[in-house]
Each structure stands twice: as C-alpha cells, then as structure tokens.
Amino acid sequence: DVKVTQSSRYLVKRTGEKVFLECVQDMDHENMFWYRQDPGLGLRLIYFSYDVKMKEKGDIPEGYSVSREKKERFSLILESASTNQTSMYLCASSLILQGALNTEAFFGQGTRLTVV
C-alpha cells in the first residue's frame, strides 16, 4: 500500500519559531510537493522538488524554504513562523514518466498548523 506520511497531524507553534514539517514517501517517487490549503483559496503550491537536492518555487514560496537531501524525504521549513502561516499543509508525491508526464499524486494526511 503506497504511503505518504507527514510527521504531525496537528501542530501549535509560537510566532517567530522555526518550524519543520516533514514528509516521507515510500514509493520511490521523483516528484514531491508542498501545498497549503486555506478556506476559499484551494490548494496553493509552495515548493516542489523533482529530484534529490533540486527545488523549485511554487506560487507562494515567501517565508518558506525546503530541503530534499534524500529521495524519500521532503521537508518544509518556516524560517520564522507568523500567524498568517496558520493553515493546513499538504505534502504529495508523484512519479515522473517519460516526457515529464506526471502520473497521479499521492497525498499525506495533512498537518494543521496553528501559529499563536
């Protein structure tokens, strides 16, 4: 059974803290993604990575950074958490077929982060 696992289901952090959200996949997928989901705004892409040590900015990268040191693990870092980063964070992974065609994405269960 394929799996994407996010390290925490719920997280409460203080303003200014450095926050790490971890995501691990067991499917040997090249692509990994971090999205945030807010009511009325849908899923917005923060960063994605198509290979180890490779990263690409998505639509809303400001205030975030990522790390992909191993193929199975993709970490999202909030350098200095702020209240406007309170959100649901979703990690996903997918395979890359020939011609850079994506297949379906598999999602983790989400991390609901509250910054107080």
Next chain:
Amino acid sequence: SQQGEEDPQALSIQEGENATMNCSYKTSINNLQWYRQNSGRGLVHLILIRSNEREKHSGRLRVTLDTSKKSSSLLITASRAADTASYFCATKDSGAGSYQLTFGKGTKLSVIP
C-alpha cells in the same frame, strides 16, 4: 498562479441524483486529474485524463476533456451520501521541464440521504 477553476463552488443534491462539476484552465496541458478530499483529510486521486483523450470512465465517474475550450467536467452518477466531499481538478502544464501540478479551489459536494 491558480490554473484550474471549478464550478460550481458548492453543490447540494439528493441521493441517487447525478452530480456534475466543471473545471476550466488557462494553459496547454499534458493531463488533467480529478481528486476528492474528505473533510480535514488529504486528497485522493480519482481519475486522470490525458490531453489526447476526450472522455474517460471509472465506475460511477465520467470525465470529459475539451482542450479547445480548456475545460473538463466530472460526472458522478447515482450519487451516494458517501460521495459528500470536496472535488478538485489539477493540471500538469505541457511546458518542457514543467513538473508543477496546479489545483483549483474545488467544488464542495453535499449528497443528502
């Protein structure tokens, strides 16, 4: 930037009825995917349709794709209360080296028993 836009934003139907959701997008795509999300959970992939396909079926799901209009529709036939969820379309741009998967804002479907 937001690629897919689902329509309607919310839909409420009786059990047994059909539910139709639409998605419009802006750029050339390799494929379009539909996902489902139960409240507070991650997304689950439902169906993928490639840019050279016009229609695809999977169980009670039927997806159409019109690349000339840059639009897709998801039809759920004979709906059940368990179909209550949010549904999202996602697109993969056809640009070389583009791995980004972009989601719309979703349609919230409520199926009343």
